[in-house]
Each structure stands twice: as structure tokens, then as C-alpha cells.
Amino acid sequence: MGEGCKDKGKKELIGRGFRTYLRIFTYAKPYWFRITIALFMAQLVAATDGALAWLVKPMMDKIFVEKNLEMLKLIPLAIVGLYVVRGLGRYIQNYFMRYANLRMVMDLRTDLFKKIQGMSLAFHKSRSTGELISRVMSDVSVVRSANVDVIKNLIRQIFTIMALLVVLFKRDWELALMGCLTVPFAGVLIDRLGRKIKEITKASQEKRADLSALMVDSFSGVRIVKAFNMEEQETKRFRKQLHRLYALSMKKVKAAELVSPLIEFLGSLGAAAIIYVGGMRVISGRLTPGDFFSFMAALMMMYGPIRKLTKVNNTIQAAIAASERVFEVLDMEPDIRDAPDAVEVKGFRESILFDHVWFAYPDDPDTWILKDINLEVEKGEILALVGESGAGKTTLVDLVPRFYDPTQGAVYLDGIDLRKIKQASLRALIGMVTQDVILFNDTILNNILYGRPKATFEEVVEAARVAHAHEFILQLPHGYETVVGERGVRLSGGQKQRLAIARAVLKNPPILILDEATSALDTQSERMVQDAMDRLMVGRTVLVIAHRLSTIQKAHRIAVLDKGRIVEMGTHRELIDKGGLYSHLYKLQFSGEEPLEPVLLGG
Ligand SMILES: Nc1ncnc2c1ncn2[C@@H]1O[C@H](COP(=O)(O)OP(=O)(O)OP(=O)(O)O)[C@@H](O)[C@H]1O
Ligand SMILES: [Mg+2]
Structure with a gap:
């Protein structure tokens, strides 16, 4: 950027510029x-x-x-x-x-x-x-x-x-x-x-x-x-x-x-x-x-x-x-748009399928972040993704709500290419709880309502109870009407996560994407978040980027990602017995009761 854009060939540009104005x-x-x-x-x-x-x-x-x-x-x-x-x-x-x-x-x-x-x-x-x-x-x-x-x-x-x-x-x-x-x-x-x-x-x-x-x-x-x-x-x-x-x-x-x-x-x-x-x-x-x-x-x-x-x-x-x-x-064309013949999906019935998916970020098209991903997540399944930082876990799950389109290959929902589905109807099926919780500068109530704006107050309270958030909300000065500042400054990390979970509970989506926080919470808070997560996962299809041992143990299958490739896939036991990358990561990260992830500033 900067001053580098001195106009040359002025005559032409001035005409065009004035038309723009x-x-x-x-x-x-x-x-x-x-x-x-x-x-x-x-x-x-x-x-x-x-x-x-x-x-x-x-x-x-x-x-x-x-x-x-x-x-x-x-x-x-x-x-x-x-x-x-x-x-x-x-x-x-x-x-x-x-x-x-x-x-x-x-x-x-x-x-x-x-x-x-x-x-x-x-x-x-x-x-x-x-x-x-x-x-x-x-x-x-x-x-x-x-x-x-x-x-x-x-x-x-x-x-x-x-x-x-x-x-x-x-x-x-x-x-x-x-x-x-x-x-x-x-x-x-x-x-x-x-x-x-x-x-x-x-x-x-x-x-x-x-x-x-x-x-x-x-x-x-x-x-x-x-x-x-x-x-x-x-x-x-x-x-x-x-x-x-x-x-x-x-x-x-x-x-x-x-x-x-x-x-x-x-x-x-x-x-x-x-x-x-x-x-x-x-x-x-x-x-x-x-x-x-x-x-x-x-x-x-x-x-x-x-x-x-x-x-x-x-x-x-x-x-x-x-x-x-x-x-x-x-004048910018949005790069992700509804196709003219896009269909509305009403629910989720069978599976999410990644079919030979390759992905590179548009601003770095020469670096493959995901390489030939083939993966089918069945309805009702909990699939955990593990892998070193930068392996491509977040990128992979971001393809499901179609935040990005695969560079090659395709992702299917019940056999329909995501590019042929109306984005709003697709995203209505998906709940997300991400690494960094974003709270809007608004009341707790409205922040939870973001999950389903038409919900009643009773439903919000119920969701907050499920998410172990109700108790701490009541202790806030104005309860559900308390305004949480930008990015929820006045709440602890664990509290913010529980609000995010409440939001997802209220939305009640069939598909859930969880990107577990890498930063460790204290034991008590950790337990509450964990328990809330468990309740949230019940009866849903879950893709979870797991950093906690307990999550991994609950997963039906684990996919191990390494530099953009799925290198191992199986249950916890199977992968431990195999003695490959998973067992190595497991020893590194999950050998103690608590995750040993370093706490990254700004994680
Ligand atoms: N917007 C972007 N543009 C270009 N490259 C990106 C972009 N976002 C992420 N990357 C790169 O893609 C790779 C995978 O990132 P990703 O966030 O998927 O990793 P991750 O497995 O979720 O890591 P972590 O466990 O640290 O969250 C990284 O090398 C990262 O540098
Ligand atoms: Mg990530």
C-alpha cells in the first residue's frame, strides 16, 4: 500500500474517475x-x-x-x-x-x-x-x-x-x-x-x-x-x-x-x-x-x-x-455465493462426506493446507480431529458450513454438493463453538438469543442451565440483562465458553462443530465446560477438534491430521495400539489428566 499508486495516463483516468463519482x-x-x-x-x-x-x-x-x-x-x-x-x-x-x-x-x-x-x-x-x-x-x-x-x-x-x-x-x-x-x-x-x-x-x-x-x-x-x-x-x-x-x-x-x-x-x-x-x-x-x-x-x-x-x-x-x-x-463479487439453482435443505439425514478435498487459501494458492481429504461422518457420530498446531484442523471443519469452498474435490451433505445448497439453510443445521468466543456488545440474553432470535426467555434460561451458565448469570449485577463488553471482557474464559455453549444449545442444530480452546481452564471451570459440552453433544453429529482427553475418549472415531493429510483413523484404542503419530501426540498432550498444551498468549 502507500503512495505507490500515482495515477499516470491521467486523461483517461479522470474521465473514469468522474463517472465513478x-x-x-x-x-x-x-x-x-x-x-x-x-x-x-x-x-x-x-x-x-x-x-x-x-x-x-x-x-x-x-x-x-x-x-x-x-x-x-x-x-x-x-x-x-x-x-x-x-x-x-x-x-x-x-x-x-x-x-x-x-x-x-x-x-x-x-x-x-x-x-x-x-x-x-x-x-x-x-x-x-x-x-x-x-x-x-x-x-x-x-x-x-x-x-x-x-x-x-x-x-x-x-x-x-x-x-x-x-x-x-x-x-x-x-x-x-x-x-x-x-x-x-x-x-x-x-x-x-x-x-x-x-x-x-x-x-x-x-x-x-x-x-x-x-x-x-x-x-x-x-x-x-x-x-x-x-x-x-x-x-x-x-x-x-x-x-x-x-x-x-x-x-x-x-x-x-x-x-x-x-x-x-x-x-x-x-x-x-x-x-x-x-x-x-x-x-x-x-x-x-x-x-x-x-x-x-x-x-x-x-x-x-x-x-x-x-x-x-x-x-x-x-x-x-x-x-x-x-x-x-x-463492486466486489462475493466469492462464496448461492448458486442460482441452490436447494434448501430441511434437515440432516445421513452423512457429511469429504471427497478428495484439496484446499489452499486464496491468498496463498501454492500451499496446500488440506491434501486429498476423504472422510465420511455418519449421522450421530462423534468424530474427533487431532493433529499438531497448523495441521489444518480448523481449516477442515470450516469447509462444512462452507466458509470456504474446496479448491479441488467436494464436500457433500446427504449426497448434495455444498455448493448446491442455500448457505442459510446449510448453516441453520450447524452449531459452532470456536476457540475464541465472540460475544457481542449486548446483554447476556441477546448474546444467547443469537443462537435462535425467536426463542422465548424460558428457552434461553433452559439453554443456560444445560450449559452450566445459569448460576453465574444470576450472580451478575443485572442477571440476563447484564451487558457484556466487547469480546466479553468482563467474563472469564470459562464463562464465555459456557455462554457460547448455551447459544449452541438454544440453536439446537443436528450438526455440531467444536473447536476446543487450547488454553487450559482451572479444574473447576474445566469440569463445568466439559460437562456442558457433553450435554451439548448428546444426539448430534459432532466434528470436534479435540484438545481434551475426555473428549477424545468419547469420540467414536479419531482422525489424525498431519500437514493437511489424514494419516491415521480409528478408535482411541486402535490408534494407541498402532503406535503411530496418534500415540506419539497422545503421550505428548494427553498423558496427564490435564492437557499439557502451552498457554499461548492471544491463543
Ligand atoms: N487465512 C489464511 N490464509 C493463508 N493461510 C492460512 C490462513 N488461515 C490459516 N492458514 C494456514 O493454514 C494452516 C492450517 O491452519 P489451521 O488453522 O487449519 O490449523 P489448526 O490445525 O487448526 O491449528 P491449531 O491447532 O493451532 O488451531 C496453517 O499453516 C496456517 O498458517
Ligand atoms: Mg485451529
Whole structure:
């Protein structure tokens, strides 16, 4: 990542970039009515600007030159009236534009969120959380503020400029043309600086993403940070990243702030020429003072809109950069999708079959993680998977809920290829309890309800009882209504696991996938978790990655995985008698009552 993506071949890219930005406006469709009203109001406001400049002539010629008393009363009234209309128009315009814009942003963020959630596990593992958050929040923000600018300024200012141009050309078209001479110069200037800003924005949005990624890592890994005394180091890393963003921002300031002064300078040249030529015309009597001052008033009034317009280009360039990042996400094809002819499975009847399954992770396609796996798990069977760390156990079980598709071969459920089954119906049959329990920032009740949102409170309590969680939940300050923090910080490892088990009990799936925690719990907690697991397994088909002796002993069969291959298969007794890898692992891991797994930090 980083600054490596300088755009070359600019012309082509700018066209494409702008089209990308315009795609944002497909989100405007549902709000077209309000937007139309707003645009109409913008025209009204612009017209009042033109009218104000127009009024300068009768004011000068009738009031000051001819001393007309009628006009002396009418013109001030007209001015007040114009400002009332203008203020009302502006208010309505801004109100509806903001409304449409905020709704668009909401819709856009929802789509992004949905898209990201729909992406496969492989995708999520290859992207950092912070980076994804930054696409949804920061990039959309840039686009949003651009929309406000574009609609408010671009549209209104263009209308205003047009209205004022009418006045200019009506008063003296030759002078008006003279003023227009500066336009091409200004155009070139604006274009140059705008491109620069687009490039810088792209780079700084990437930096922003890096920053959020760093924060997510650092905050969610705060235990490790503290354990290794890395607070200062992390802060330094953060500051260093911040500094890169700061440097880019300053670069942007340098380019963006250059626009106004340069345009003003060009404008002053134009104004000087106009005053000189216009002054001569008044002196020679070709123009009335009213014509000239009305012209000058229109010219002065154009200054604001033009200045804003030049800034709009900068904003649009920034928005192009950000919208490219937004649509990059929206245009992604989820790699795991329901086939068009996917079937709904209602239950589980016979078996899960791995047929010559080979698997490599998409981001490392040359390394086979699973090699020629052939395995059939019958309904009602408990199959334990054992193997050294990194052997591919988690990868293997992740294929069952179709978190990944096999690279070669296939997995079948009751004879149907998983790729031909609707994902939702497949996953409804599967319960998972994983190594690291994820609790949502919500009440205990809702965390358990995640297993089956429509369950009654009684059913939740029953599930919690089965999972040996009910007792400790009642001791919490608000019982089932206690909020557990992100990742359940306030609960112990064993308690979290029991909540995860309660969740699975509530879901009551025919197929169960257990990835036992490698970190040892204390004996009492261990016993409760174990007992809860045993109750959960009753009457289900279970694939369990076993780290506990008792689990292994309960299994009907054990598959031993070594570097992605199943090297041994049989009952505990058979495998011990065989004296192969299993008996070796067994001596290593399970010789004591307690598992001897080292407690890995961050396991
Ligand atoms: N997203 C990924 N991309 C690339 N390689 C991966 C990915 N996830 C895991 N691996 C690799 O796949 C191999 C198997 O990992 P897996 O998690 O299946 O092992 P495991 O047997 O469950 O280990 P453990 O007992 O430590 O949990 C490892 O070498 C790991 O580095
Ligand atoms: Mg694992």
C-alpha cells in the first residue's frame, strides 16, 4: 500500500474517475422529488442575485441622477422583498438537499456494510478491520461533504453566475466579453490544482485506513500490548502514521489554498481593465453611471460564486478518489455465493462426506493446507480431529458450513454438493463453538438469543442451565440483562465458553462443530465446560477438534491430521495400539489428566 499508486495516463483516468463519482448519484433516485424542489429553489436564489444587481441601475439613474421620489420608496422595498425570497429559498434548498444527502449516505453505508458482511471469511481474513471501517465511515464522509458542496455550490453558483452574466451582457456586452478573457486562464489553473488534490486525497484516504487498522489492532490487542510493555512503541507507531497523514494534508493545503489567491489575482486584472475601459465610456457618455455601477455590482457579486466554484473542483477531485474506494468495495463479487439453482435443505439425514478435498487459501494458492481429504461422518457420530498446531484442523471443519469452498474435490451433505445448497439453510443445521468466543456488545440474553432470535426467555434460561451458565448469570449485577463488553471482557474464559455453549444449545442444530480452546481452564471451570459440552453433544453429529482427553475418549472415531493429510483413523484404542503419530501426540498432550498444551498468549 502507500503512495505507490500515482495515477499516470491521467486523461483517461479522470474521465473514469468522474463517472465513478457520478455513480453516487444513483443513490439520489429515491429522493428525486425533494432534490427537484431544492434545485428549483437554487434557481430562485440565483434569480434574486441577478435582480439585485439589476436594481443598481434604476437606483443610480432614477434616485441619484433623476431624484425620482417614487423610486426612492419602491427600490428599498424591492430590496427587502428580494432578500426575504432569497433567504426562504436558501433555507428550503439547504433543508431538502441535506435531507437527500444524509439519506443517500445512510443508504450507501448500509449497502457497504451489507456487502462487506456478505464477503467470505477468506476476504475478511485478508483485510484489516480498520481498513474496512474506514471505507464505510471516512471515505463515505468525503463523498458526503462533496455532495453538499457540489449541490449547494456547483448548482447554485452556476445559476447565480448565469443570472449575473445576463445582467453583465445586458448592461454592456463588450465589457462583459473583456471580463470573460480571464476565464480560460482560470480554468487551466483550477484543473491543474484539482488533479493534484485528487492524488493527495487518494493517498491520504489510504493513510486514514492504515491508521484505523492500527488503532483496531492496538486497542483490541491491548492485553498483549501491555504484556509486552509496548504502549510507548505503539504510540510511536501511531504518531508516525499520523505524521504521514499530516504531511499529506499539508501538501493538500498548499495546493488547495493556492486556488483562491491566484483566481483573485486574475480577477483583479480583469476588474482593472473593466474599470479603465468602462470609466472612459461613462466619461464619453456611452454608458450611464447606473449602467456602469450595475455592471460593477454584478461583477463583484460574481466573485463569491466563482471563488466557491473553484473550490468545488477540489472537493470533486477528493470525492472521486474516495468514491473509487467506496465502489471498489461495492463492486466486489462475493466469492462464496448461492448458486442460482441452490436447494434448501430441511434437515440432516445421513452423512457429511469429504471427497478428495484439496484446499489452499486464496491468498496463498501454492500451499496446500488440506491434501486429498476423504472422510465420511455418519449421522450421530462423534468424530474427533487431532493433529499438531497448523495441521489444518480448523481449516477442515470450516469447509462444512462452507466458509470456504474446496479448491479441488467436494464436500457433500446427504449426497448434495455444498455448493448446491442455500448457505442459510446449510448453516441453520450447524452449531459452532470456536476457540475464541465472540460475544457481542449486548446483554447476556441477546448474546444467547443469537443462537435462535425467536426463542422465548424460558428457552434461553433452559439453554443456560444445560450449559452450566445459569448460576453465574444470576450472580451478575443485572442477571440476563447484564451487558457484556466487547469480546466479553468482563467474563472469564470459562464463562464465555459456557455462554457460547448455551447459544449452541438454544440453536439446537443436528450438526455440531467444536473447536476446543487450547488454553487450559482451572479444574473447576474445566469440569463445568466439559460437562456442558457433553450435554451439548448428546444426539448430534459432532466434528470436534479435540484438545481434551475426555473428549477424545468419547469420540467414536479419531482422525489424525498431519500437514493437511489424514494419516491415521480409528478408535482411541486402535490408534494407541498402532503406535503411530496418534500415540506419539497422545503421550505428548494427553498423558496427564490435564492437557499439557502451552498457554499461548492471544491463543
Ligand atoms: N487465512 C489464511 N490464509 C493463508 N493461510 C492460512 C490462513 N488461515 C490459516 N492458514 C494456514 O493454514 C494452516 C492450517 O491452519 P489451521 O488453522 O487449519 O490449523 P489448526 O490445525 O487448526 O491449528 P491449531 O491447532 O493451532 O488451531 C496453517 O499453516 C496456517 O498458517
Ligand atoms: Mg485451529
